[in-house]
Amino acid sequence: DIQLTQSPSSLSASVGDRVTITCRASGTISTYLNWYQHQPGNAPKLLIYDASTLQSGVASRFSGSGSGTDFTLTISSLQPEDFATYYCQQTDSTLGTFGQGTKVEIK
Amino acid sequence: QVQLVESGGGVVQPGRSLRLSCAASGFTFSSYAMHWVRQAPGKGLECVAVISYDGGNKYYADSVKGRFTISRDNSKNTLYLQMKSLRAEDTALYYCAQDPSRFGERGYFAYWGQGARVTVSS
Numbered sequence: 001d002i003q004l005t006q007s008p009s010s011l012s013a014s015v016g017d018r019v020t021i022t023c024r025a026s027g028t029i030s031t032y033l034n035w036y037q038h039q040p041g042n043a044p045k046l047l048i049y050d051a052s053t054l055q056s057g058v059a060s061r062f063s064g065s066g067s068g069t070d071f072t073l074t075i076s077s078l079q080p081e082d083f084a085t086y087y088c089q090q091t092d093s094t095l096g097t098f099g100q101g102t103k104v105e106i107k
Numbered sequence: 108q109v110q111l112v113e114s115g116g117g118v119v120q121p122g123r124s125l126r127l128s129c130a131a132s133g134f135t136f137s138s139y140a141m142h143w144v145r146q147a148p149g150k151g152l153e154c155v156a157v158i159s160y161d162g163g164n165k166y167y168a169d170s171v172k173g174r175f176t177i178s179r180d181n182s183k184n185t186l187y188l189q190m191k192s193l194r195a196e197d198t199a200l201y202y203c204a205q206d207p208s209r210f211g212e213r214g215y216f217a218y219w220g221q222g223a224r225v226t227v228s229s
Contacts, residue, residue: 034215036152043202043219044152055217087152091214094166098152 002027002090006099012107019075021102023088028068032092035064035073038101039084047086048073078104109133109218111203116223119193127223129186129203134218137161137181140211143188144219145199155201156188157211164210171197193227200224 003026013019023033031051036044046055048064051071061076075082083106088099115127129141143155156167156177165177176189186203201223204216 032214036216038152043221044216046215046217049213049215089152089215094211094214095154095157095168096214097154101151 002029002092002097004088004090004097004099006086006088006102008102009100010103010105012105013078014107015078015080017078017107019078019082019104021073021086021088021104023066023071023073023099025069025071025090025092027092029090029092031067032090032096033064033066033071034089034091034096035062036087036089037082037084038087044087075104109205111205111218111220113201113203113220113223116201116225118226118228120229121194121227123193124189124191125193125225126190127188127201127203127225129188129220131184131186131203131205134205136179136184138209140206140208141177141179141186142204142206142211142214142216143177143186144202144204144216145197146202146222147196147199150199153199154214157206157214158186159211160209166211190225193225195227198225198227 033051035048038044052064085101085103110132112130142157158177174192178187203220205218207213
């Protein structure tokens with residue numbers, strides 16, 4: 001089974017900062033990697049699918065890159081509504097697995 | 108607009124059963140695979156089960172295989188999760204989610220319900 005490891009597990013940042021979260025897969029998964037934002041009390045929100053495709057309606061400050069085993073989610077200029085937990089998910093196999101999450105907090 | 112509304116959650120004793128439902132609207136339910144995803148308290152997300160558009164293909168996480176059954180009624184636009192032999196570790200918020208493909212091969216979720224809470228406790 002493919003395992004995903006996100007880093008860091010948490011980070012503190014200020015509004016306007018550029019934030020980068022990485023996700024490393026235990027085996028190669030091509031570009032079958034997705035990113036979600038999860039805020040308490042809400043359902044997770046799909047941000048990026050297939051490693052770099054921005055989901056319709058998602059702000060353009062979010063971007064994704066990578067292939068194979070190493071992937072990155074970048075928020076170009078952090079906004080107040082972006083403080084949340086972010087998860088990567090691999091869909092190389094049926095019933096894709098999620099990373100453990102990265103909590104983005106206000107500095 | 109797409110709506111997914113879960114129901115059937117609650118508090119149940121270990122070893123007992125519970126059935127979750129997910130009522131879908133705003134899209135052609137019978138054309139899409141559907142998933143159940145859960146989040147235990149303080150933990151991350153876990154894909155539990157997936158069912159193809161016609162109900163002919165089903166897959167389960169090892170953690171629930173043999174205890175949970177996913178099913179759907181396309182005439183009622185409803186997804187189900189029958190949970191048996193529940194354990195404390197099944198305590199979680201259970202979400203239903205739409206897959207953009209027919210057989211679940213895409214595996215990502217643009218649409219989610221708000222979740223049904225299941226607590227397994229004596």
